[in-house]
Amino acid sequence: MANRQPIFILSEDTEREKGKDAQESNFRAARVIGDVVRSTLGPKGMDKMLVGSIGDVTITNDGAAILDDMDIEHPAAKMIIEVAETQEEEVGDGTTTAVIIAAELLHEAQDLLNQGIHPTSIASGYTKAAAKAQEFLKGMTKDVAFENEEMLKKVATTAMTGKKVEANIGVLADMAVKAVKQVAEKNNSRYEVDLDNIGIEKQEGGSVDDSIMADGLILSKDRVHPGMPKKVEDAKIALLNAAIEVKGTETDSEVRVSDPEQLQKFLDQEEGELREMVENIKKAGANMVICQKGIDDMAQHFLAKEGIFAIRRAKKSDMEKLARATGGNVVTDIDDISPEDLGEAGLVEERKISGDEMTFVEKCKNPKAISILIRGGTKHIVDEADRSLEDAMCVVARTVESGKIVPGGGATEIELAMKLSDYADSTGGKEALAVKGFANAAESIVRALANNAGLDPIDTIVELRNKHGTDGVSFGLDAYDGEIKDMINEGVVEPVQIKTQAVSSGSEAAVMILRIDDVIASKSEGGPEEGAPGGAPGGMPGGAGGMPPGMM
Incomplete structure (x- = not known):
C-alpha cells in the first residue's frame, strides 16, 4: 500500500475554507452587516449616505433601504440580508432589529464555540430559546381595537420617529392610519389589509405637509x-x-x-x-x-x-x-x-x-383603493417621506390585522431577555448557555438604543432590569431625555409581529450559518480578478469577505 497517489475531487481552481476558519469568516461577515445598521437604530440613530455606481445619492437610516443598496458578495452576509428582506416583506419595519439579533446570536455563538461547546448544542439551544421567546412575546401584548385611531397613530408615529421627516410626522401618521382603515376589509371577526390598494404618487415641490390623501x-x-x-x-x-x-x-x-x-x-x-x-x-x-x-x-x-x-x-x-x-x-x-x-x-x-x-x-x-400624493422640497425628502410613510402604513396594517401591540423603547427586549435568562436556569446542560446567549442577543437591542442616544448602556440596562423586576414590564428608554418611562403611556408602541418576526427570522438565519463548517467556492472563469482574491471564499476580498476594510 506504499506510494499512495492523492485523489483530487475538487477542481484546482476551487477555493475551500473549512472548520474554524469557515465559521469565523461567516461570523465576521455577519457582524459587519450588524455593525453597518446598528448605529441607525432608534430615534437618535444616525443616517447613512449611499452612493450608487452612477453617482446617485440616497441618505437614509432605514435599515431595509441601506441593506438593499449595498453591494454584498460574501454568502453569509447575503444570508443576513435575507433576514432583513423577510422582515420587510412580512412586517414592513423592524429590519434593523432583526439583523442585529441575527448578528449578535452569531457573536454569542462564537464565544460558546471558543468554550468548546459543539455547534449542534448551540443550535439546539437557540431553537428552544426562539420557540420560548415567541410564547413570552405573545404574553406581553396589549389589545388595540380597530376603532382606536389614537393608538394606531401612536404605532405609526413610533415607526417614523428618528426619520428625516420627523417634523411632519403628524401629517404622515394621520394619513397612514386613514389610508389603512379605508382599504381594510373585515373577514369574520378579523380585518385584512392589502397595501397594494394604496397607491403612492411622488411629486417634488412644496413641503411634506402639502401631501394629500385622495378618497379615490x-x-x-x-x-x-x-x-x-x-x-x-x-x-x-x-x-x-x-x-x-x-x-x-x-x-x-x-x-x-x-x-x-x-x-x-x-x-x-x-x-x-x-x-x-x-x-x-x-x-x-x-x-x-x-x-x-x-x-x-x-x-x-x-x-x-x-x-x-x-x-x-x-x-x-x-x-x-x-x-x-x-x-x-x-x-x-x-x-x-x-x-x-x-x-x-x-x-x-x-x-x-x-x-x-x-x-x-x-x-x-x-373606495377600497385610494391614492396618496407625497410632496417635498427635494427628491431626497420626497423619497425619505415615501419610505417613512410605507413603514408607517405597514405597521398600522399589521396592528389592525392582529389587534396586538407591545411597548417599544427596548421594553419588550429587556423583558424578553430577563424571561429567557430565567428559562435558561431551568433548562440545564450546555443548551442553557445557548439560551443565555439568546437572552444577551435580545438585550443587545437595548444596548444599541442607549449607545445611539449617547447614554451608558450598562447603567440603562441595570435601571431597566430594576424597573422590570418590580413589574414595570412596559418601561423602556426615552432616547430623547435618557429617562426610563412607561412606553405604553408615552405612546411608544409597535405591532407584536415586528418582534416575533425578528426573533424568528434572525434565529433561523443564525442557526443556519452556525451549522456551516465548510465553504467551497469555485473561481469564476474570469480568473483571479473576478474570482476569489486573497484566498477568501467565492470572490470575497480579504477581511470580512466582500466588505471594504473601513467597514470592519
Missing part, C-alpha cells in the same frame, strides 16, 4: 385632447382594457387603392368604426374614459366633441385600483359596455402640480 385615485396622466373638459362632476367612468383604435389585420397584408374614391371610402370606413366606438361609450352613459391601451387621434376628437374626459395608457395596477375605488368593471370589448360596468366618482379633475399635469379621481363612495 391620483393618476400621473393628463387629458389626451385639449378640447376635453378639465373637470367632470358626477363622473361615470368607463374602464377599458381595449384600444379605441381601428383593429389591424392579424397577418401582414397590403391594401392597394387605384383611385381617390376608394381611398376616401377606406378612410370613411375607419372613421365610422371609431365613431361607433365613441357612440357605444356615450350610450352607456360614460362622461369619462380611462383606457389601458391607445386612443386614436380621430377618436380623441370625437370624444372631445361629446365632452368626454379621456386618459390613455393607464397602468394595469391603476386600472385594478380604479375598479376598486369607483365600483366599475374593467371592460375588454367596447361593444359590450353597459351602464352597469361604469364606475362612479363625485369629481374628476386635471390639476397642475409643480408643473406636471395629474388627474384626480375623487369623492368616490367608500
Whole structure:
C-alpha cells in the first residue's frame, strides 16, 4: 500500500475554507452587516449616505433601504440580508432589529464555540430559546381595537420617529392610519389589509405637509385632447382594457387603392368604426374614459366633441385600483359596455402640480383603493417621506390585522431577555448557555438604543432590569431625555409581529450559518480578478469577505 497517489475531487481552481476558519469568516461577515445598521437604530440613530455606481445619492437610516443598496458578495452576509428582506416583506419595519439579533446570536455563538461547546448544542439551544421567546412575546401584548385611531397613530408615529421627516410626522401618521382603515376589509371577526390598494404618487415641490390623501385615485396622466373638459362632476367612468383604435389585420397584408374614391371610402370606413366606438361609450352613459391601451387621434376628437374626459395608457395596477375605488368593471370589448360596468366618482379633475399635469379621481363612495400624493422640497425628502410613510402604513396594517401591540423603547427586549435568562436556569446542560446567549442577543437591542442616544448602556440596562423586576414590564428608554418611562403611556408602541418576526427570522438565519463548517467556492472563469482574491471564499476580498476594510 506504499506510494499512495492523492485523489483530487475538487477542481484546482476551487477555493475551500473549512472548520474554524469557515465559521469565523461567516461570523465576521455577519457582524459587519450588524455593525453597518446598528448605529441607525432608534430615534437618535444616525443616517447613512449611499452612493450608487452612477453617482446617485440616497441618505437614509432605514435599515431595509441601506441593506438593499449595498453591494454584498460574501454568502453569509447575503444570508443576513435575507433576514432583513423577510422582515420587510412580512412586517414592513423592524429590519434593523432583526439583523442585529441575527448578528449578535452569531457573536454569542462564537464565544460558546471558543468554550468548546459543539455547534449542534448551540443550535439546539437557540431553537428552544426562539420557540420560548415567541410564547413570552405573545404574553406581553396589549389589545388595540380597530376603532382606536389614537393608538394606531401612536404605532405609526413610533415607526417614523428618528426619520428625516420627523417634523411632519403628524401629517404622515394621520394619513397612514386613514389610508389603512379605508382599504381594510373585515373577514369574520378579523380585518385584512392589502397595501397594494394604496397607491403612492411622488411629486417634488412644496413641503411634506402639502401631501394629500385622495378618497379615490391620483393618476400621473393628463387629458389626451385639449378640447376635453378639465373637470367632470358626477363622473361615470368607463374602464377599458381595449384600444379605441381601428383593429389591424392579424397577418401582414397590403391594401392597394387605384383611385381617390376608394381611398376616401377606406378612410370613411375607419372613421365610422371609431365613431361607433365613441357612440357605444356615450350610450352607456360614460362622461369619462380611462383606457389601458391607445386612443386614436380621430377618436380623441370625437370624444372631445361629446365632452368626454379621456386618459390613455393607464397602468394595469391603476386600472385594478380604479375598479376598486369607483365600483366599475374593467371592460375588454367596447361593444359590450353597459351602464352597469361604469364606475362612479363625485369629481374628476386635471390639476397642475409643480408643473406636471395629474388627474384626480375623487369623492368616490367608500373606495377600497385610494391614492396618496407625497410632496417635498427635494427628491431626497420626497423619497425619505415615501419610505417613512410605507413603514408607517405597514405597521398600522399589521396592528389592525392582529389587534396586538407591545411597548417599544427596548421594553419588550429587556423583558424578553430577563424571561429567557430565567428559562435558561431551568433548562440545564450546555443548551442553557445557548439560551443565555439568546437572552444577551435580545438585550443587545437595548444596548444599541442607549449607545445611539449617547447614554451608558450598562447603567440603562441595570435601571431597566430594576424597573422590570418590580413589574414595570412596559418601561423602556426615552432616547430623547435618557429617562426610563412607561412606553405604553408615552405612546411608544409597535405591532407584536415586528418582534416575533425578528426573533424568528434572525434565529433561523443564525442557526443556519452556525451549522456551516465548510465553504467551497469555485473561481469564476474570469480568473483571479473576478474570482476569489486573497484566498477568501467565492470572490470575497480579504477581511470580512466582500466588505471594504473601513467597514470592519
